[in-house]
Amino acid sequence: MKKLILLTLLFSACNSAPEGFCECLEKGEALNTKTNEVLRGKASEEVKRAMIALRKEKNEACAKFQTTSGTEMMEWKKDCAK
16 A cells, blocks of 8 residues: 555656746746737737747746657646646
8 A cells, every 4th residue: 555655646746747837838828818919910019029028938937848748748737727
C-alpha cells in the first residue's frame, strides 16, 4: 500500500505544471484577445500598443517552455485550471 501511495505521489508530481507555466498561458490568452480586436479592425492605437506590450510579456513568460512538447503542455494545462 505504501508503494502505491509513493508511486501515485511521484506520478502526480511529474505531471504538475512547472512554475511560470500557468502565467504563460494567461499571457497568451490576453494576447489572443487583444490580437483579435486588432484583426477585426476595431482597435485604437492604444489597443495596438497594448497588444505589442502583451506580446513581449508573453514571450518573456513563455521563453523557457518554447521547446516543450504539446502533449506535455496539455497535461500541465490541466493543473492551471485548478
